[in-house]
Amino acid sequence: xxxxxxxxxxxxxxxxxxxxxxxxxxxxxxxxxxxxxxxxxxxxxxxxxxxxxxxxxxxxxxxxxxxxxxxxxxxxxxxxxxxxxxxxxxxxxxxxxxxxxxxxxxxxxxxxxxxxxxxxxxxxxxxxxxxxxxxxxxxxxxxxxxxxxxxxxxxxxxxxxxxxxxxxxxxxxxxxxxxxxxxxxxxxxxxxxxxxxxxxxxxxxxxxxxxxxxxxxxxxxxxxxxxxxxxxxxxxxxxxxxxxxxxxxxxxxxxxxxxxxxxxxxxxxxxxxxxxxxxxxxxxxxxxxxxxxxxxxxxxxxxxxxxxxxxxxxxxxxxxxxxxxxxxxxxxxxxxxxxxxxxxxxxxxxxxxxxxxxxxxxxxxxxxxxxxxxxxxxxxxxxxxxxxxxxxxxxxxxxxxxxxxxxxxxxxxxxxxxxxxxxxxxxxxxxxxxxxxxxxxxxxxxxxxxxxxxxxxxxxxxxxxxxxxxxxxxxxxxxxxxxxxxxxxxxxxxxxxxxxxxxxxxxxxxxxxxxxxxxxxxxxxxxxxxxxxxxxxxxxxxxxxxxxxxxxxxxxxxxxxxxxxxxxxxxxxxxxxxxxxx
Amino acid sequence: xxxxxxxxxxxxxxxxxxxxxxxxxxxxxxxxxxxxxxxxxxxxxxxxxxxxxxxxxxxxxxxxxxxxxxxxxxxxxxxxxxxxxxxxxxxxxxxxxxxxxxxxxxxxxxxxxxxxxxxxxxxxxxxxxxxxxxxxxxxxxxxxxxxxxxxxxxxxxxxxxxxxxxxxxxxxxxxxxxxxxxxxxxxxxxxxxxxxxxxxxxxxxxxxxxxxxxxxxxxxxxxxxxxxxxxxxxxxxxxxxxxxxxxxxxxxxxxxxxxxxxxxxxxxxxxxxxxxxxxxxxxxxxxxxxxxxxxxxxxxxxxxxxxxxxxxxxxxxxxxxxxxxxxxxxxxxxxxxxxxxxxxxxxxxxxxxxxxxxxxxxxxxxxxxxxxxxxxxxxxxxxxxxxxxxxxxxxxxxxxxxxxxxxxxxxx
Numbered sequence: 006x007x008x009x010x011x012x013x014x015x016x017x018x019x020x021x022x023x024x025x026x027x028x029x030x031x032x033x034x035x036x037x038x039x040x041x042x043x044x045x046x047x048x049x050x051x052x053x054x055x056x057x058x059x060x061x062x063x064x065x066x067x068x069x070x071x072x073x074x075x076x077x078x079x080x081x082x083x084x085x086x087x088x089x090x091x092x093x094x095x096x097x098x099x100x101x102x103x104x105x106x107x108x109x110x111x112x113x114x115x116x117x118x119x120x121x122x123x124x125x126x127x128x129x130x131x132x133x134x135x136x137x138x139x140x141x142x143x144x145x146x147x148x149x150x151x152x153x154x155x156x157x158x159x160x161x162x163x164x165x166x167x168x169x170x171x172x173x174x175x176x177x178x179x180x181x182x183x184x185x186x187x188x189x190x191x192x193x194x195x196x197x198x199x200x201x202x203x204x205x206x207x208x209x210x211x212x213x214x215x216x217x218x219x220x221x222x223x224x225x226x227x228x229x230x231x232x233x234x235x236x237x238x239x240x241x242x243x244x245x246x247x248x249x250x251x252x253x254x255x256x257x258x259x260x261x262x263x264x265x266x267x268x269x270x271x272x273x274x275x276x277x278x279x280x281x282x283x284x285x286x287x288x289x290x291x292x293x294x295x296x297x298x299x300x301x302x303x304x305x306x307x308x309x310x311x312x313x314x315x316x317x318x319x320x321x322x323x324x325x326x327x328x329x330x331x332x333x334x335x336x337x338x339x340x341x342x343x344x345x346x347x348x349x350x351x352x353x354x355x356x357x358x359x360x361x362x363x364x365x366x367x368x369x370x371x372x373x374x375x376x377x378x379x380x381x382x383x384x385x386x387x388x389x390x391x392x393x394x395x396x397x398x399x400x401x402x403x404x405x406x407x408x409x410x411x412x413x414x415x416x417x418x419x420x421x422x423x424x425x426x427x428x429x430x431x432x433x434x435x436x437x438x439x440x441x442x443x444x445x446x447x448x449x450x451x452x453x454x455x456x457x458x459x460x461x462x463x464x465x466x467x468x469x470x471x472x473x474x475x476x477x478x479x480x481x482x483x484x485x486x487x488x489x490x491x492x493x494x495x496x497x498x499x500x501x502x503x504x505x506x507x508x509x510x511x512x513x514x515x516x517x518x519x520x521x522x523x524x525x526x527x528x529x530x531x532x533x534x535x536x537x538x539x540x541x542x543x544x545x546x547x548x549x550x551x552x553x554x555x556x557x558x559x560x561x562x563x564x565x566x567x568x569x570x571x572x573x574x575x576x577x578x579x580x581x582x583x584x585x586x587x
Numbered sequence: 588x589x590x591x592x593x594x595x596x597x598x599x600x601x602x603x604x605x606x607x608x609x610x611x612x613x614x615x616x617x618x619x620x621x622x623x624x625x626x627x628x629x630x631x632x633x634x635x636x637x638x639x640x641x642x643x644x645x646x647x648x649x650x651x652x653x654x655x656x657x658x659x660x661x662x663x664x665x666x667x668x669x670x671x672x673x674x675x676x677x678x679x680x681x682x683x684x685x686x687x688x689x690x691x692x693x694x695x696x697x698x699x700x701x702x703x704x705x706x707x708x709x710x711x712x713x714x715x716x717x718x719x720x721x722x723x724x725x726x727x728x729x730x731x732x733x734x735x736x737x738x739x740x741x742x743x744x745x746x747x748x749x750x751x752x753x754x755x756x757x758x759x760x761x762x763x764x765x766x767x768x769x770x771x772x773x774x775x776x777x778x779x780x781x782x783x784x785x786x787x788x789x790x791x792x793x794x795x796x797x798x799x800x801x802x803x804x805x806x807x808x809x810x811x812x813x814x815x816x817x818x819x820x821x822x823x824x825x826x827x828x829x830x831x832x833x834x835x836x837x838x839x840x841x842x843x844x845x846x847x848x849x850x851x852x853x854x855x856x857x858x859x860x861x862x863x864x865x866x867x868x869x870x871x872x873x874x875x876x877x878x879x880x881x882x883x884x885x886x887x888x889x890x891x892x893x894x895x896x897x898x899x900x901x902x903x904x905x906x907x908x909x910x911x912x913x914x915x916x917x918x919x920x921x922x923x924x925x926x927x928x929x930x931x932x933x934x935x936x937x938x939x940x941x942x943x944x945x946x947x948x949x950x951x952x953x954x955x956x957x958x959x960x961x962x963x964x965x966x967x968x969x970x971x972x973x974x975x976x977x978x979x980x981x982x983x984x985x986x987x988x989x990x991x992x993x994x995x996x997x998x999x
Contacts, residue, residue, distance in 0.1 A: 334882075335884075337881065337882060357884075357886070358881060358882060358883070358884045358885075359884035359885075359886060361884070362884040368882065370879075370882060375876075375878060375879075376876075376878045376879050376882050377879055377882070378876065378879055379871075379872055379875035379876045379879055379880070379942065380875070380876065381875050381876075381938075381942050381943065382871065382872075382875050382942070386868070386871075386872075390872055390879075390880070390883040390885075391883040391884055393865045393868055393869070394865055397864075397865050400864055400865070401859070401863045401864060402863050402864065402865060402868060404863070405805050405806075405808075405809055408806075408809050408811060409809060412809065412810070424811065424812065426811065426812070444883070
């Protein structure tokens with residue numbers, strides 16, 4: 006419930022023009038994870054009663070910053086000062102920040118699906134009378150909150166029966182129940198369709214009028230443009246600039262430039278490709294979501310992969326990149342998959358992962374801890390996992406040969422471990438990634454899809470991974486690299502496809518690819534908007550005049566639903582990975 | 588391929604537990620179960636004033652526990668894959684009943700009846716495996732249902748009464764001994780013993796030592812770490828003493844029990860399956876990380892299915908052994924056997940989350956419980972106290988395992 010005092014305050018803000026005073030100041034925030042500096046001297050000033058947007062590439066540090074603010078990373082685990090309402094804050098946890106009226110709504114909604122709307126709203130904050138839940142009060146107050154957020158549902162309805170858009174509104178109602186003064190929304194509209202997004206933005210404007218300050222993290226530049234008063238751009242864990250929509254002309258291009266403008270230096274090994282004939286052609290590939298019937302996650306994608314070539318696949322979260330890759334890799338994702346796979350000029354049928362491996366297709370996952378490694382098993386058994394029959398004589402695996410093979414990769418890939426009998430779960434991220442790559446090198450596919458191969462690993466190990474990727478290409482393999490980091494794609498790929506909302510929106514040769522062009526293709530929702538000429542688009546799905554935000558939304562939901570999140574959000578080791586997920 | 592020249596060495600050093608202290612922890616964890624077994628045997632032998640290790644009692648120990656050990660072999664594979672089988676006891680009963688009906692009521696020749704019984708066990712396993720692997724139900728639910736269903740079928744098949752007696756050949760399999768081939772030999776103060784049994788025992792020890800030595804030499808050749816020669820010799824000597832001790836006692840009593848021969852074959856065979864075959868390795872991969880296994884091309888459903896089929900067959904073997912031992916198939920046969928088998932697997936070092944466990948570990952876990960059972964009944968302890976001790980041992984064993992893992996800081 007919003008108290009009358011807050012309502013009054015809200016009017017006062019709107020009325021007497023105190024909107025210039027700063028409600029939140031984060032100064033000199035530095036947050037380090039083992040091996041990675043996630044935030045470096047970040048400054049953020051949010052003015053009272055404003056909607057303040059934060060944007061930046063995946064991995065720029067947006068979510069990390071918000072986790073610092075909301076106490077997910079407690080005081081002491083970062084450097085710098087947070088001042089809220091003029092008082093210095095030292096939050097030990099989320100409860101502390103919520104007590105001050107700072108509420109964060111995470112990208113992955115934190116609702117309990119089997120409980121009712123009312124139960125969810127007051128979870129941990131129950132309406133109690135004499136030690137028992139007061140159901141009348143719970144449901145009545147929930148109904149009031151639902152009315153405020155404009156959700157016409159019975160408070161006793163189960164949350165799992167609601168769509169994502171409505172669940173988002175329940176989250177906001179829950180935040181309002183905590184007497185929110187500063188509401189932080191992490192990618193609130195990423196999972197919503199157009200109507201729901203519009204409704205949500207209207208709601209935010211309404212809350213603003215009531216005096217609630219909002220911080221909104223978003224990839225959708227058009228939404229930022231329409232709703233926010235100011236935008237702060239983060240890049241590589243640093244504040245680049247804060248633009249004020251009231252005092253200066255801010256365009257989407259201006260924001261993009263801020264987001265991507267960094268030097269490429271010598272982060273990438275030199276490589277001259279020897280590109281051969283086509284190895285794999287993906288034609289008219291369409292994939293539907295396994296959990297939400299009838300929703301396209303990948304829509305008529307066409308890709309061509311060639312021998313010796315490193316091809317990139319760019320796209321923001323939810324664009325459908327992983328879904329495309331996994332559905333090609335033995336239908337390990339999605340339902341009602343249609344389209345053709347042509348390998349070495351012949352159409353192939355790939356019904357399962359072992360079919361895919363047998364046809365020479367390999368896929369190294371973006372989430373190696375969850376999908377790539379058996380963490381309780383040793384290095385050698387992980388390396389042999391995808392091609393065990395290769396090591397078997399008369400049905401028996403030869404353990405000595407296995408050791409020899411694994412030890413060979415340890416030396417060749419520079420896996421830092423005392424022996425290949427070391428347990429995979431104890432290795433650092435970079436070394437784990439090398440184990441995953443070794444596994445696929447041993448399986449020896451013709452086409453290797455690398456999904457976020459450098460996620461969560463430091464610069465030195467990244468260079469090694471790039472060198473390995475180059476060598477794979479030199480060995481005649483077709484490599485497809487999926488990455489959220491544009492400089493990485495531009496630095497190592499010979500050709501880059503861009504994907505948005507389940508569609509391939511363009512392909513750029515290395516020479517013509519720039520971060521701005523790619524970002525434009527990645528954020529476009531229909532081909533009509535692109536500046537890329539027809540010659541540059543080698544493989545083009547039907548141009549559609551209508552934008553398809555729904556597909557993007559669904560893809561994202563799927564992405565979260567099907568692959569989950571790294572399950573150790575609070576594990577600091579994991580957090581370098583985590584921050585890439587913004 | 589060429590080697591890589593990294594531009595920097597900023598990669599964080601991996602904490603891989605190579606320090607001596609950690610290795611000791613790991614070894615303690617791996618071999619703790621065997622030490623515990625040895626300690627329990629010694630304690631009970633002292634408390635029973637040597638009754639535990641008399642020739643007759645050693646023979647009894649093996650015969651009494653054989654069916655649980657057979658079940659434990661199947662159970663450990665199920666548990667490594669991350670599942671559970673609560674129906675094993677009921678399957679023991681129903682397969683024993685099928686064997687009895689075929690052999691006693693229908694006078695079917697025993698090899699054919701045995702074959703049909705094993706096929707029935709496989710069919711039962713396939714039924715449960717279908718629901719778990721292909722339909723995707725939790726094994727806990729499927730086998731809990733199976734526990735009731737197959738107990739009910741047992742009663743139906745038997746008409747709620749015991750059926751017996753079994754043909755002599757079947758009884759021999761469960762309670763009989765190998766015949767004397769080479770005659771007896773004097774062992775001084777120990778009296779006479781069967782020479783054939785002794786020869787087999789000595790050959791087995793020699794084969795085991797040779798095999799271990801070859802494995803060690805091969806590891807050395809590939810530059811792997813091995814234990815020191817002294818430690819190796821000590822381990823081998825300990826193994827030889829234990830095996831020969833058991834064999835000598837058996838030779839002094841009657842001879843090698845047939846079930847011991849069967850058990851030995853099963854243990855060796857399944858150890859090989861678990862550690863060396865592609866199928867076995869896939870079981871560990873599924874239990875360790877099922878999703879990663881899928882994305883490595885492991886046919887998770889198929890492997891899971893066959894694990895349950897295998898469990899059914901082993902339960903049928905146990906069913907025949909148990910019925911043969913009692914010389915009757917009864918409606919309550921095999922009650923709680925599944926719990927003993929599950930306890931054996933967990934005492935033997937299996938992880939509740941799957942992915943970890945050894946056939947030999949499960950056998951040792953089963954023997955630990957067998958020795959406690961046997962030793963306490965020799966001491967005249969009432970059965971409720973035996974149950975109490977077994978329960979606490981299970982709790983302590985798993986708690987130790989979890990504690991040791993946590994201390995070693997395993998990433999999981």
